[in-house]
Amino acid sequence: MSPVHTLRPRAEALASPLPPLLAAAEQLARGVVLGEHGRKRPGMGDAFWQYRPAQPGDPARSIDWRRSARSDTHFVAEKEWQAAQSVAFWVDRGQSMQFASHKGLSTKADRAALLTLALSVLLVQGGERVGLTDMGIRPMGGDIQLGRMADALIETREADYATPDVSILPRHSRAVFVSDFMSDPEPVEEALTTAADRGVTGILLQILDPSEEAFPFDGRTVFHSVGGSLEYETRKAGDLRDRYLDRLVRRKERLALIAHRTGWQYHCHHTDAPASAALLWAFGALEGAR
Template sequence: MSGPDFIPAAVRARLKDLRLAGRRAAGGHGFGQHRSRSRGAGLEFAQYRAYEPGDELRQIDWKLYARSDRFFVRESERDSPLTAWVLVDATASMAQGDAARPGWTRLDAARALAACVFELALRQGDRFGLAAISGDGLQLVPPGAGPRHRDRCLLELQGLRARGDWPDETRLRPLWERIAAGQLVLLLGDDFDEGAVVLMEKLSAARREVLNIQLLTAEERDFPFRGGHRFRDPESEAELIGDGAAARADFLARFAAAREALQARLAASGVRRVEYFLDQPLDAPLRRLLAPQAAERA
């Protein structure tokens, strides 16, 4: 049974010119997968092996089956498969949305962007896994490949609820056991938790390829409030009552400074970061992260 489809048809069509790749796999010179003698569904025939549950039926050599009455999968040499991890911030602040796009929250955007990454990995024959981080701790779907694994990840995304604070480091230790050096990590979150930023820095320092899409509301970008407003922190429940127009200039200046500081901090750690505002096209941040890779490979 197929999992939920978080990707609008128009966005799905635009994904065809994007490709996941890791620059560290290519020795640090641009982005691109490296050539190796791994086996998969490539172009040059390498060998036969016995069919295993989960293999795609199109890989079975039916002529050989007719002669031997046994299922064999035809393997070929191909580029080394990438392993991509999507880390989703599912803390309470991810439930926030705004009037620019009613009914669309940060977590909704994270689900849809994660689904796009899974689709790209599936098309490439790569492995992908999911880690959701919330006040409940860590929910993991270890890396796998194929349509069934994609559907499993999508069902896990569908069940996510934004709750609690960012957990302490001890509860995130399984990430270090699962995410190996050289693997690609994309963190989707609002980046408001110091723990999330520290995690990205440490993963990058440990030779993981780390990308980040910061999910922000249009109201945070524009601060369109007028008159008296009650502003509430969704995680701490702290409230502030103030006049929107009077607070606008100060908020926008502080918000811009905070984003610039985060950009510089992550860049210094080798983490590529882009922003996504909830009123923008879904594939816009992926295009900014991944389209340059295609240009460098050309």
């Protein structure tokens, strides 16, 4: 059976044994409609909130043709937040995410995809709209959308490392960035600043292999990137351990600080830990990001 057909059933299986999480999703769905006055967030209510430029994926019926006639740009009239909210996922599919320290462990990419789809299943069950930032369309609900995401999540990019894509983040929505965050952190800072300027809140979910936390290397060792573009050889790998671990701690602290400054939340998950724990945290964090 191909990875496309196995990823979604595994994600649903991960979500199914979590009754408290499913109950929270159902309660969240029941509490979405907040009454006649609504909340001042874009959504699918009846009261006008704001105009915004049309984006790829917007249906033609959502365009306000009277407002658009006064400009060269098509505009969408957004409504108050009285129904489904949007959650956009950026999932790092660079080559570095294909790493696993031994055959008994999931790759970081596999765990990231599984958690992303399992969280999306729960959100859709709660009436939310979900999507990947690089799918070219705005977040949507339903099983068809989950299928599209499953298809996209098995793709791997050619570059060793990827950078966050915030090109179609809906304003005042929520977002989830899933990555090992082992590359240059500046693009992450820029992406979160852009997201914050749009009123977007969310979570950074860092996925690491346990060997990346322990650095169990000694003696002569050749380090190379998964994509093969980088290579470093040393005869005394053990001498690098303290410096590496110190840099990793500082990287985590920087990510947590970036998240805090922009109103996001940060969490680190290891591929040898139960996926359900990260799923539970992510769902709770997203609920708090409303």
